[in-house]
Structures are given as structure tokens and as C-alpha cells.
Amino acid sequence: MRTQTKALVRRSAISQNRHRMMKSGSAILFYLASLAFSIGARAEIQFDVFPGYDNIVREAGWFPIACEIFNDGPSFNGVVEISSGAVRSDQIRRIPIELPTNTRKRFSIPMFATGGRFFQWNTRLLDDRGKVRAERSTMQPKVMAWEGVLIGALPRTFAGMPTLPDLRRNRPELKPQVARMTVEQFPDNPIALEGLDAVYLNSERALGLSIDQVEALLAWIHGGGHLIASVEQLGDVNATPWLQQLLPATLKEMVGIPIDKEVQEWLKTVSSNPSGNGRRTSQFGRQSRSLGSNPYANLQVDQELASAEIPVATGTIRDGKVILAASGKPLILQAQRGRGQITLLTFNPEREPFRSWKNREWFWAKIAGIPGEWFLTEEVRSYGGWSIDGVFGALIDSRQVRKLPVQWLLLLLIVYLVVIGPFDQYVLKRIGRQMLTWITFPAYVVLFSLLIYFIGYKLRAGETEWNELHVVDILPRGAGKAELRGRTYASIYSSSNAKYSLGFTPPSEELADRTHATLRGELLELYGSGREASRATIEHYGNTFRAEVFVPVWTSLLYVNDWLQPAPAPLTASFSRKANDWLLTIENRLDRPLPTARVVIGGSVYDLGTLAARERKEFSLVAGKGIPLESFIQQNGARFQDAVNQRRNPTGDTLRGWIDQPELHSMVASFASHLPGQQNQRNCVTPAGLDLTPLVESGNAVILAWDPDHSFANPINQFKPLRTQRNTLLRLVIPSNATAEN
Numbered sequence: 001m002r003t004q005t006k007a008l009v010r011r012s013a014i015s016q017n018r019h020r021m022m023k024s025g026s027a028i029l030f031y032l033a034s035l036a037f038s039i040g041a042r043a044e045i046q047f048d049v050f051p052g053y054d055n056i057v058r059e060a061g062w063f064p065i066a067c068e069i070f071n072d073g074p075s076f077n078g079v080v081e082i083s084s085g086a087v088r089s090d091q092i093r094r095i096p097i098e099l100p101t102n103t104r105k106r107f108s109i110p111m112f113a114t115g116g117r118f119f120q121w122n123t124r125l126l127d128d129r130g131k132v133r134a135e136r137s138t139m140q141p142k143v144m145a146w147e148g149v150l151i152g153a154l155p156r157t158f159a160g161m162p163t164l165p166d167l168r169r170n171r172p173e174l175k176p177q178v179a180r181m182t183v184e185q186f187p188d189n190p191i192a193l194e195g196l197d198a199v200y201l202n203s204e205r206a207l208g209l210s211i212d213q214v215e216a217l218l219a220w221i222h223g224g225g226h227l228i229a230s231v232e233q234l235g236d237v238n239a240t241p242w243l244q245q246l247l248p249a250t251l252k253e254m255v256g257i258p259i260d261k262e263v264q265e266w267l268k269t270v271s272s273n274p275s276g277n278g279r280r281t282s283q284f285g286r287q288s289r290s291l292g293s294n295p296y297a298n299l300q301v302d303q304e305l306a307s308a309e310i311p312v313a314t315g316t317i318r319d320g321k322v323i324l325a326a327s328g329k330p331l332i333l334q335a336q337r338g339r340g341q342i343t344l345l346t347f348n349p350e351r352e353p354f355r356s357w358k359n360r361e362w363f364w365a366k367i368a369g370i371p372g373e374w375f376l377t378e379e380v381r382s383y384g385g386w387s388i389d390g391v392f393g394a395l396i397d398s399r400q401v402r403k404l405p406v407q408w409l410l411l412l413l414i415v416y417l418v419v420i421g422p423f424d425q426y427v428l429k430r431i432g433r434q435m436l437t438w439i440t441f442p443a444y445v446v447l448f449s450l451l452i453y454f455i456g457y458k459l460r461a462g463e464t465e466w467n468e469l470h471v472v473d474i475l476p477r478g479a480g481k482a483e484l485r486g487r488t489y490a491s492i493y494s495s496s497n498a499k500y501s502l503g504f505t506p507p508s509e510e511l512a513d514r515t516h517a518t519l520r521g522e523l524l525e526l527y528g529s530g531r532e533a534s535r536a537t538i539e540h541y542g543n544t545f546r547a548e549v550f551v552p553v554w555t556s557l558l559y560v561n562d563w564l565q566p567a568p569a570p571l572t573a574s575f576s577r578k579a580n581d582w583l584l585t586i587e588n589r590l591d592r593p594l595p596t597a598r599v600v601i602g603g604s605v606y607d608l609g610t611l612a613a614r615e616r617k618e619f620s621l622v623a624g625k626g627i628p629l630e631s632f633i634q635q636n637g638a639r640f641q642d643a644v645n646q647r648r649n650p651t652g653d654t655l656r657g658w659i660d661q662p663e664l665h666s667m668v669a670s671f672a673s674h675l676p677g678q679q680n681q682r683n684c685v686t687p688a689g690l691d692l693t694p695l696v697e698s699g700n701a702v703i704l705a706w707d708p709d710h711s712f713a714n715p716i717n718q719f720k721p722l723r724t725q726r727n728t729l730l731r732l733v734i735p736s737n738a739t740a741e742n
Contacts, residue, residue: 046070047134049123052141053179053196057113059146060387060523060685062562064192066108066185069125069134071099077128082111084119091521094539106184109540110192110562112520113143142177146385146685149176149370152196154183154205156232160350162200162364165295167375176370188212189516189543190219191562194688198226198368202350203236206243214242215514219564221246222338222475223485224689228367230345231313247344248320248335251313255329258309262326264301267363294372299359308353313346320344332367338475339695339733343367387523388686389489390644391669393558394659396469397647398493398723400462401556402654409651412452420444461554465493466719468726469662470711471670471690473733474571480589482569484712487690488561494551501718503546507565516543517563519716523685524648534559546718561716562687570712571732575601575701582621586611586703594730596663596706600671600696605632611705629696633674636664640675640684663706666729670704671696695733703732 050066057063067080080095097105111121121141125134144150155161164176179196183205187193193216206229209217221227229247237243237251244250312329320335323343333344345367347354354360365375420441428434473485492500504517521534534557535550551557568589575584582601588594588611597608599619604626608619639659647657659665672684673693692702707728715726 044072045125045134046072047125047136049136049139050185051111051121051139053150053152053181055141056144056150056177056179057141058144058148058150058195059113061146061195061688062110062112062191062193062518063195064108064185064187064189065111065121065123066106066187067095067123068104068106068184069097069099070104072102075100076133078133079126081124081126082109083122084114091534092537094537096539096541108185108187108189108192110187110189110518112523113195114523119143143173144175144177145171145173148174149197149368149374150195151176151178151198151200151364151368152181152193153178153200154181154186154202155200156202156204156348156350159355160202160348162349162368163361164365164368164370165361165375176365178364183208183213186213186217188216189518190216190223190564191516191518193217193220193225194223196220196225198228200228200230202230202232202348203240203243204232206240207236212513218242218246219475219483221340221342222477222483223473223564224339224695226341226343226369227337228343228345230348230350232348234313237313246337246342247318248333248342249315249317249330249344249346251315251346253315254311254313256309256311257327257329258307259305259326259331261301261306262324263331263363264299264305264359266324267359267366268297268299295375296362296366296372299362302358305353305357310347310351310353336735338477339473385683385685386641386644388669388672388684388690389522389558389560390524390647391640391659391665392469392471392489393491393522393556394640394643394647394657395662395665396467396489396491396725397556397558397658398462398465398467398491399658400465400493400723401554412448416444416448419448462493462495463722464495464498465491465556465723466717466721467491467724468711468715469666470713470726470728471666471731472712472728473689473731474569476569476572477566480569480572482567484565484567485689486561486563486565486713487687488563488711488713488716490559490561490716491556492549492551492559493556494553497550497553499548499550501546501548502559502561502716503718504544504561504563504716505714506544507567507714511566512542512544515563515565517545517561517565517713519545519547520560520562522558522560561713563713565713567712570707571703571705571730573701573703573732573734575734577623580623582619582623582701584619584621584701585616586619587616588613588705590614590707592707592710594705594707598667598704599701600629600692600704601626601701603629603696605629629671630674633668633671634676636668637675640665640669662727663708663729666706667704670702670729670731692731692733699735701734703730703734705730705732 046069048068051057052063065082076099078097078099080097082093084091093109093111095107095109099105121139122137123135123139124132127133149164151162153162158180161180162178164178167175186209188210199217217227229243231237231251234251234254237247312331314329317330317333320333322330323332323334325331331346333346335342357363424437424440424444428436428440467490469489471487475483475485477483502519506512506515519536519538521536536547538545538547549557549559570590571586571588573584573586575582584599584601591613593613594611597611599606599608601621602623604624606621606626611617643657643659646652649657670690671693672686672691675684696702707730709727711726711728
């Protein structure tokens with residue numbers, strides 16, 4: 001009995017031990033599961049994507065997509081993949097990125113809006129195994145019309161944001177827009193800023209910009225941008241050396257002055273004080289008809305502002321001109337910086353009484369250089385339009401390709417119908433074997449298929465060909481130095497279905513940080529949805545790229561490489577007016593001659609002939625004796641639109657899809673606003689900065705020089721074509737009574 005009791009006690013003890021062990025094991029498993037769950041919860045990826053300028057993009061222009069990634073989990077190497085949901089677009093951009101544990105990465109990448117108003121952007125974060133770690137799909141930013149006005153703003157406060165008047169037209173895509181930008185998301189690539197007409201910067205916000213962001217902003221200004229800077233405190237300016245150097249005045253103290261009626265009287269003047277480098281407003285006004293008097297002149301006086309006193313920064317004016325002054329103190333100063341300009345507000349328009357001023361929106365419109373007529377014009381057609389890309393494509397597309405004329409195509413079709421119909425019936429009936437039609441009909445189909453292939457082979461087969469045309473803007477940045485803003489139009493003719501490797505290489509390792517490049521496909525047209533002809537995978541590495549593009553057999557595709565890099569100035573020039581003559585001085589600093597050169601000055605075009613190597617040459621041009629610019633453009637560009645249409649037509653006259661004399665017609669394409677078109681309809685659409693018409697209308701001179709068989713950027717083709725050619729059009733804008741180096 002005692003033995004049985006001991007056995008039961010022993011079994012009970014064993015059972016209790018097993019129970020305790022099971023409970024302990026369950027507790028351990030529960031703890032491990034909880035730990036894994038907590039780690040998994042902490043390891044979530046924060047992936048934020050910000051398309052455009054405050055979710056606004058301009059059609060047919062560059063814009064940034066900013067990404068912010070926070071990795072709270074294990075380290076991994078990832079790839080951010082951006083694709084467009086536009087119709088018939090197969091372009092993918094990828095950005096490799098390293099994501100260590102507990103790190104936050106921010107970057108922005110330039111993207112090109114294909115022109116449509118109904119496209120979407122999809123962004124994914126993939127790890128090194130190709131697994132999707134985060135995704136932001138169907139992002140649909142607000143798309144504004146190519147002609148519209150878009151201002152980026154870095155204000156001190158949200159309430160201090162600039163505002164613009166509404167248009168009479170009830171068209172949201174034409175409404176002027178102001179996009180609020182943050183310092184963290186401000187682009188560090190000047191190409192990504194080209195979708196903006198102007199940038200407003202409060203001096204307090206200038207302190208937070210990084211070196212790369214400042215370099216991008218300065219390059220954008222010298223390339224034609226308009227910076228509007230306001231002074232919050234003198235300490236902000238004094239603590240920002242780059243802003244001190246950029247401003248047209250040395251500021252020393254703040255004083256309070258009454259502004260009385262000076263501001264309101266200036267605002268009501270008929271002159272709209274255009275910035276002189278507007279990229280779209282001049283063409284918009286040229287294609288429209290005014291519906292009323294200038295709105296600035298009809299503004300009502302605000303008595304509260306007339307009796308106000310505001311703090312104003314005073315000092316010594318270095319350059320530029322005074323646009324508005326009160327009590328002998330400048331309120332608005334304006335100075336040219338390269339092709340662009342800076343407008344300095346010596347006061348803070350974000351504070352009272354300006355913040356509550358009834359005419360505040362008109363004040364900003366005039367500061368931004370928007371003519372009053374722009375708000376009163378008859379509605380223009382903001383849909384459709386053909387792209388200037390097609391003109392450059394017609395200049396450099398392969399001449400190996402021949403098209404089958406429409407009449408021959410119709411004749412072949414008629415012969416085919418006759419053969420499979422009456423001829424087949426007649427022959428089989430004659431021999432009494434109608435049932436053989438089951439054999440003869442497929443034979444005819446095979447025969448004509450082989451015939452069509454043979455005709456296509458004879459007309460379109462050829463060797464792989466790579467042609468480049470570089471449009472290079474010289475942006476002087478000091479004695480003998482410049483930044484080159486290039487647009488490389490590259491046409492690939494493929495003899496087979498093939499993929500080709502492209503890539504941009506900086507001129508040297510020392511200049512890598514100051515070199516920027518990106519790639520896009522050809523913009524075909526802007527009929528509502530807009531589309532881009534490209535099948536490419538583009539990988540961005542720092543400021544440059546590598547790409548793989550696909551070209552179908554026997555076709556030519558056009559790609560555009562937008563780039564910016566420092567270089568010695570290839571040309572310098574100056575001009576002045578003396579009596580009825582223009583005195584022009586040009587120095588060719590290259591070791592080779594430039595065989596064709598022209599100058600556009602005073603609204604006329606003059607032929608300068610050849611500029612010899614290392615030659616400094618002076619010209620005396622009689623005012624009014626040149627060819628009027630508008631006549632020159634309309635005469636030589638009359639075929640442009642027809643050539644663009646025929647170029648994309650698979651049949652028809654081959655010669656009508658080609659444009660010869662690239663040295664002449666690339667110069668004509670530089671003034672697209674004057675190309676012939678229909679009244680009140682959108683005509684030729686050009687990327688920002690390509691059309692030089694507004695600069696000529698502002699009194700500047702433009703030198704155009706042809707440099708054959710040379711390029712200023714490293715070739716982007718990473719393959720060896722059997723045929724190739726490259727040419728460069730140099731463009732130099734010089735202000736009146738100043739050398740191009742200043």
C-alpha cells in the first residue's frame with residue numbers, strides 16, 4: 001500500500017513537473033511571439049512620396065518627385081521604382097538606395113510630364129530580392145496647362161503665401177498657381193526647377209537650404225529663373241553669404257517709413273513690369289485678344305495701406321534698378337543674373353499691413369511679371385498642340401528609311417483583292433477545279449505576305465544608326481567660365497528588335513557634383529492625354545543616369561538628354577548701340593572655326609558668316625537692315641508642322657517627313673513662338689528655356705553659332721553604331737551694353 005502511494009506521489013510529481021514545463025514552454029513561446037510581433041511592428045517602413053510642386057505639375061515640363069524613407073528595421077539595399085500611368089508610356093525610373101537601420105533618407109528626382117491631364121504616377125520600394133516593401137500607387141497630381149503661370153514659394157508662414165488673381169476663364173488648368181514648398185523637399189537639381197516661372201523666398205527660409213539646394217537654385221536663376229526675395233531680418237541675410245552676394249544691394253539697417261500712396265500708385269501704372277524672361281506669358285498674350293482695359297489701372301485704393309508704416313531694410317545699391325521707392329528708400333530692387341533675374345523686396349510682405357491688403361494678389365502678379373492683359377484675354381485653346389521635339393527628330397532621323405507611297409499601297413491592295421477574288425474564280429472555273437480554292441487562297445496570302453515583307457525590307461532595312469544634335473546654351477559665370485545647359489536630341493535607328501545602353505558621364509570627377517543629367521523620351525503631342533514615345537528603364541546614380549532603351553526593328557526613336565555642366569566659355573560677346581548701328585564684338589575661344597553664325601538683335605536677324613578659330617571679331621550692323629525675326633522664322637519654319645505630322649505617318653512621301661539644313665532650321669526652332677499657327681489655338685509646345693523669343697523681346701541679343709562634328713558633353717551611347725553623326729548649336733544671350741561674362 002505504501003509502495004502504491006509512493007508510486008502515485010511519484011507520478012503526481014512527474015505530472016506536475018511536466019505541467020510546469022509545458023507552462024514554462026508556453027510562456028517562452030508567447031514571449032518570443034510577442035517579441036517577434038513587436039519587432040515586426042517596429043520594422044514598418046515609412047515611405048512618403050510627394051509628386052510635383054505641392055502636388056502641381058506643368059504639362060510638357062520637368063518637375064520633381066520627392067521621396068522620404070524611414071527604415072526602423074533591419075538594414076537592406078533597396079530600389080525606388082517610379083513609373084507613369086500615362087497612355088502608351090513604358091518608361092520606368094529606378095533609384096538605388098541604401099537603408100541602414102534607424103535611418104531616414106530624403107531625395108528628389110526630376111520627372112517629365114508627358115502633357116496629359118489624366119495620368120498617374122506609381123512608386124514602389126523594393127528590396128534586393130525584388131520584394132515590394134512599400135508602395136504608393138495611383139498618385140494623380142494636379143496638371144496645369146503649359147501656358148499657365150506657376151510660382152513656387154518658401155514663405156515664413158503659411159498665411160504669408162503669395163496669392164494670384166483668378167482668370168475670367170472658367171478653366172482650372174489655366175488658373176495661375178502658387179505652390180508651397182518646404183526646405184526639406186526643395187529640389188537639389190536645377191532641371192527639376194524648370195517647371196516654375198518664379199520662386200518666392202523669405203530670408204529666414206534661406207538659412208535652411210543645403211549647399212546642393214543653393215547650387216540648384218543659383219543655376220536655375222542664371223538659366224532664366226526669377227527669384228523674388230524678401231527680407232525678414234538683417235541677421236538672416238548677413239548669416240547667408242550666398243544670398244548676400246546674390247542681392248543687388250548691401251543691407252545695413254532696418255528703418256520704419258510711411259509708404260503713403262507710393263505702392264498703390266505703382267501698382268496702378270499701366271506698365272506691368274514684365275520680368276523679361278517669362279517662358280510662356282509672351283506667347284499666351286500673342287495668341288490672345290484682349291477683352292478689356294488693363295486691370296492694374298482699375299484697382300481701388302486701400303486707405304488702410306496708404307496710412308501704414310513698415311520696417312524697411314536700407315543700405316547701398318550695388319547694381320540693378322529701383323522699381324519702387326517710398327520716402328527716398330527703395331522698396332523693390334531688380335537686377336539681372338545671367339538669363340534670369342532677382343527681385344528684392346526690402347520689406348516683409350507676409351506681415352501687416354500687406355497681409356491684409358485688398359490688392360495683395362495683384363501686387364504679387366505684378367512682381368512676378370504677369371502682364372495685365374493675361375487676365376483679360378479671350379480664352380485660348382489649351383488642348384492639343386504639336387511638340388518641337390518632332391522638328392529635331394525630322395532633322396536627325398536616319399535617311400536610310402523609305403516609306404511606301406499611299407498610291408502604291410492602294411494599288412497593292414487592289415491587286416490583292418483582284419487576285420483572291422475574280423482572278424482566282426476565273427482560273428479555277430476555267431480548269432474546272434473550284435474546290436482547289438482551299439489551296440490557292442492560302443497560297444495567295446502567303447505569297448502576298450512575303451511580297452510585303454520583301455518590299456518593307458527593301459524600303460526600311462539598313463544599318464544601326466545613332467545621330468545627335470546638341471542645343472547648348474552658354475550661361476556665363478565669370479571671366480572665361482560658364483555653365484553649359486544642353487539638350488541632346490538623339491535618334492536611334494535599329495536594324496533589329498534590340499535594346500541599347502545609354503549613360504551620361506561627367507567631364508571629370510572634380511565636376512561630378514556640379515553636373516546634372518537626365519533622360520526622357522520624345523513628346524509626341526498634347527491632345528488631351530499627351531504621350532511620350534519611349535520604352536526605357538532609367539537608373540539614376542547621383543546626378544547622372546544609366547539607361548536601357550528598346551527600339552523596334554526598322555524604326556527610329558528620339559530621346560532627349562537634358563544636362564548641365566561647368567565648362568570654359570566657348571564664346572564671349574558684347575554689343576552696344578551707336579547712332580543707327582549696332583556694335584557687336586564676338587570672340588570664338590575654340591580651336592576650330594564656327595562656319596555658320598547669326599545674331600538676333602533689335603528684332604532682326606543678321607548673318608555673321610564664319611567665326612575663325614581663336615578669333616575676336618567686331619561687326620557694325622545697321623539697325624533695321626537685317627531680316628525681321630518674325631519673317632525669318634515664318635519663312636524658314638513654314639514646313640515644320642507638316643514635317644512633324646508626316647514623320648510619324650508610316651506611309652506617304654518620305655521627303656516630307658525630313659527637314660534638311662540642320663544648321664539653319666535648328667536656329668529657327670529656337671524661336672518657336674513665331675512659328676505660323678492658327679489664331680486662338682495652341683500651336684508649337686516647347687520645353688522651358690528652349691524658346692528664346694521672350695529674351696529677344698526684352699532687348700537682349702542672341703548669338704547662334706553652328707559647331708559641326710563636335711559635342712561639349714561626353715557621348716551617351718554605350719554601344720558602337722555603324723553610322724553616327726553629332727552636331728552642336730551654340731546659343732549665347734547677351735544683355736545690352738554688357739559683356740556676356742558679367
